[in-house]
Amino acid sequence: MKSLLAAAALAVAMVSPASAGQSVSLVLNWTPGADHSPFYYVYYAKTQGWYEKAGIDLAIEVGKGSGMSSLKVGSGGAPFGISDLATMLVARGKGADAVAVMSIYANTGQTFYWLKSYGVSGPKDFAGRKIGNPPGDASRVMWPAFAKATGLGPDSVSFVNVGPTAKSAALKARTVEIISDFYNSHDVKLKEFGGDLGALNWKDIGLNPYGNSLIVNGAFLEKNPKLVEDFVRITQKAYAACVADFEPCLKALLDNATGLDREEQLLQWGRIKYLMADEFTTTKGLGWIDQGRMKSDYELVQTYLGIEKPFSVESSFTAKMLDPSVKMDASKVQK
Numbered sequence: 001m002k003s004l005l006a007a008a009a010l011a012v013a014m015v016s017p018a019s020a021g022q023s024v025s026l027v028l029n030w031t032p033g034a035d036h037s038p039f040y041y042v043y044y045a046k047t048q049g050w051y052e053k054a055g056i057d058l059a060i061e062v063g064k065g066s067g068m069s070s071l072k073v074g075s076g077g078a079p080f081g082i083s084d085l086a087t088m089l090v091a092r093g094k095g096a097d098a099v100a101v102m103s104i105y106a107n108t109g110q111t112f113y114w115l116k117s118y119g120v121s122g123p124k125d126f127a128g129r130k131i132g133n134p135p136g137d138a139s140r141v142m143w144p145a146f147a148k149a150t151g152l153g154p155d156s157v158s159f160v161n162v163g164p165t166a167k168s169a170a171l172k173a174r175t176v177e178i179i180s181d182f183y184n185s186h187d188v189k190l191k192e193f194g195g196d197l198g199a200l201n202w203k204d205i206g207l208n209p210y211g212n213s214l215i216v217n218g219a220f221l222e223k224n225p226k227l228v229e230d231f232v233r234i235t236q237k238a239y240a241a242c243v244a245d246f247e248p249c250l251k252a253l254l255d256n257a258t259g260l261d262r263e264e265q266l267l268q269w270g271r272i273k274y275l276m277a278d279e280f281t282t283t284k285g286l287g288w289i290d291q292g293r294m295k296s297d298y299e300l301v302q303t304y305l306g307i308e309k310p311f312s313v314e315s316s317f318t319a320k321m322l323d324p325s326v327k328m329d330a331s332k333v334q335k
Contacts (some may be wrong), residue, residue, distance in 0.1 A: 021057050022227060027072050027081040028063035029138075029212055030164045032257035034250070034268040035104065035184060036060075036082070038238035041249040044256050050238065054230045065136020067091070070215065074098040079220040080231065084110070084138035085210035086145075086301055092316055093307035097218040100317040101232050102287035104239070105211025106278035106328075109182035110139045110202040112146075113189055117196050118177045123150040123205075132162035132176030139180035139202075145304030149205050165259070168192060182211075183275060187267035209297040210289065211275060232321035236287050240326050243273060243286075273333050281328040289317045 028036055042050040043058050051058045063069045066084035073081035074088075074096020081098075083091075088098050112131075114120040120129065123146075133140050144154045157178075162170045167179040168189060181189070183201050190197060202208065214235060221228050242249035246269050254260055280288040291314070298313040 021055060022224075023057040023059065024080060024227070024231070025059040025061055025078045027061040027069045027078040029066045029069050029082040029084065030063050032060075032062065032253065033184075033260070034253065034265040035182075035212065035272050037246075037249040037253040037265070037269070038235065038242045040252040040256050041242060042234060042238040044252050050234045051231070054234060056227065056231060056234075065134050066138040066212075067136035067141050069136075070098055071096055073215050073217050076217050076219065079217050079224075081215050082212050083215050084108075084142075085213045086297055087138045087141050088213070088215055089298060089301045089307070089316060090141060090305055092311060093301075093309055095309065098215045099218045099221055099315075100210075100213045100215050100289055101221075101228065101319075101321050102214040102236060103210050103281070103289050104213055104287065105272075105275040106281045106288075107211060107275045108202050108208050109184060109211045109275050110142070110180065110207075111183045111186070112139070112178055112180055112200050113171065114178045114198045115171060115193060115196050116198050118174070120177060120198060122198070122200065123152060126150075126152055126178065127156040129157055129178055130160050130176040131157050131178045131180060132160045132167055132170045133180045134163060135161055137180055142305070145207060145300060146202060146205075148304050149207055184268040184271040186271055188264045191267075207300070209300055210293065213289070214287070229321045232287075233323045233326075236285070236322055236326050239276070240286055240329070242269075243276070243329050243332050270334060277328050277330055277333045282330045283327065285319070285322045285324040286326050286328040287322055289319045 039060060066087040069081040070083040070088040070091040072078050074091050085100055088100060092098055140159055147154045160176050162176060167181055170176050171179050216228055250265055254262060280290045294313050294317055301307060
C-alpha cells in the first residue's frame with residue numbers, strides 16, 4: 001500500500017509545473033465530505049502539496065449545489081468546479097461555458113430516501129408529498145427526468161428548501177416525507193433509521209447519467225491547457241492514492257473541514273468507491289468519460305428536460321487530460 005502511494009507521489013512529482021503560483025479556485029458541489037477528501041489530501045497534507053509543487057495556488061470554495069457550481073464555472077466565476085454532469089449539460093444548454101474533464105462518480109449518486117412508516121414504499125407513493133433538498137440540488141434540477149421515468153407528473157410533488165446537513169433531521173421531524181441525497185450517505189442513514197428506511201437509487205430505474213465530475217471553464221481551458229492537464233492528472237492521482245489508503249486523506253479532510261464525523265466519512269468513502277468504478281474507469285483510466293455514455297446522457301437531458309440551445313456533445317467533455325496509466329482499483333470496490 002505504501003508503495004502505491006509512493007508511486008503516485010513520484011508520478012505527480014514528474015508533472016511539469018504550471019506557471020509558478022498561478023491562483024485558481026475550485027468550487028465544490030456541496031459542503032466538504034469524503035468525496036472531496038483527495039483535494040484536501042494533496043493540497044493540505046504537509047507531506048504532499050502536489051498542486052503547490054505544480055505551481056498551482058489552489059483555493060477551495062464551499063458549494064451550494066451542482067446547479068450553482070456549473071453556472072459559476074460556466075460564467076468564469078471559478079476556473080474549476082465539481083458538478084453533477086447531467087446538471088452541467090443543462091447549464092451548458094443555457095450558455096454556460098463548462099467542460100467536463102474527469103468523472104468522479106462513474107455512476108449516478110442520486111438517491112431518494114423516505115421512511116416506510118410515512119406510508120411511502122416507492123415512487124408510486126411520491127405524488128402529493130414534500131421532497132426536501134436545497135434549490136441547487138441536482139435531483140431537483142433533474143426531477144422532470146425522474147418523474148417521466150416513473151410515470152409521475154412533473155408537478156406532482158412540492159419541494160421544500162432544506163440545507164445539505166439538515167436533510168435527515170427534516171425527514172425525522174416530518175417537515176418533509178422524502179429527501180434526496182447521494183448514495184455515499186446510505187450507511188449513515190441506515191444507522192439512524194434502520195429498517196424503516198426506504199431508498200431508491202436512480203440507476204435502479206434506468207437513469208444512470210454520470211454523477212459528480214470535475215469541470216472547467218471552457219475559455220480557461222483554451223488559454224491554459226497545460227495548467228488544466230496538470231490539475232486533472234494531480235486530481236486523478238490523488239483519488240487513486242485515497243482509494244489505495246484512505247487514512248491520510250481522511251485526516252487531511254478532518255483537519256481542514258469542521259463538523260464532520262470520522263466514522264460517517266469512513267462509511268461514505270466505501271460507497272464512493274463503488275460509485276467511482278465502471279468498465280471504463282477500471283480499464284481506460286480513473287475518471288474516464290466515455291463518448292457513448294456522454295451521448296446517452298445528452299439524449300436523456302434533451303428528452304426529459306430539453307436543451308435550450310443544442311450543442312455538440314463532443315464539445316462538452318474531454319478525456320485527453322487524463323493519464324490512462326492511472327486506473328480505478330476494482331479490488332477496492334464493495335457495493
